[in-house]
Amino acid sequence: MKWGQRVEKQWLLGMIAVFVVVLTACGNGSGGSQGKEHKADGLASVAAAQPAFTAGKFKHVMGEIEIKEQPKRIIGLYMEDFLVALGIKPVAQTVIGSFSLQYLKPHIGDLPKVDTSAINFEAVLQTQPDLLLLAFKNYAEEGRYDQFSKIAPAYVFGEDAPNNWRETLRTVGDLVGKKKEADKVLKDYEAKVAAAKSKLAASIGREKVALLRVRNNKEIRLYGGPQGYSGSVLYKDLGLEVPDFVKKTSWGATGGVSPISMEVLPELDADHLFITIDEAGRGKAKELMESSIWKSLPAVKKGQVHEVDLDHWMTFGPVAYNMKVDDVVKALVK
16 A cells, blocks of 8 residues: 555544544434433433322221322311421411310410311311311211311221320321421421430439329329320330339230229329319319328439329320420439
């Protein structure tokens, strides 16, 4: 091959190589990494645009409801705690006669009242709800469910709602489009419980803890577990030591609670005793605390009796449970 032909061929091969490189770069620019970046950006935008609420049908103990749009005006009969925990202010508040959940007042203020002991459906209608949450099946019985359903979709929780408040919270999160918020509430609660358990173990070790309620002038109740409003947090969540008398009387009882008489109180082998008192039980509580029986109890002798508020101890929900943990830590951590 002549020198001129060889140079011409080398120049041609070089130009082809350059052309291939340019094509490759252009390909990468339009359909390669840059294309992938555009695609990823597009997916991120789609994901960011996805609403927290998903319309659908939701089965419950009384039937099924369909929710087409994220609810904005919600009534939660004895479910206000869950709504508040998710950052939602309900449009009405539950009362039972003269009783209301006072611990929620800082969060909800004064709202129109719905008395579950004598439900006024006209009052419910006036609040213009787009979703109703009913904590207990008996709220919906005797034809009341049909009346509620004429006002707005009504979701009725089952008997296990108080004992499984975590799952109840997740359900509420699904219904109102607050799934992520529900997960965070639960995560924060578990972190609080873990920290509290560590402090309690260091402070009181294996000392035994119990809770009494003076319900009215005739009844004293002892709370156990593992279910129920108080036993579930004392013994299940916080892992506190169960007195033998609690195991014998109220452990495994319906709702984790048993009525007891003053005569058997001396058997209550608790080092620390929490007590909560109904207004109707103030007279009985005074009689109890002035008795020699009361003064003989180990916790009383040690000066380790702690009165706690009825309204958040005798209910369920994440706000109430956080407050219970705070009460226990404040009382027992030295």
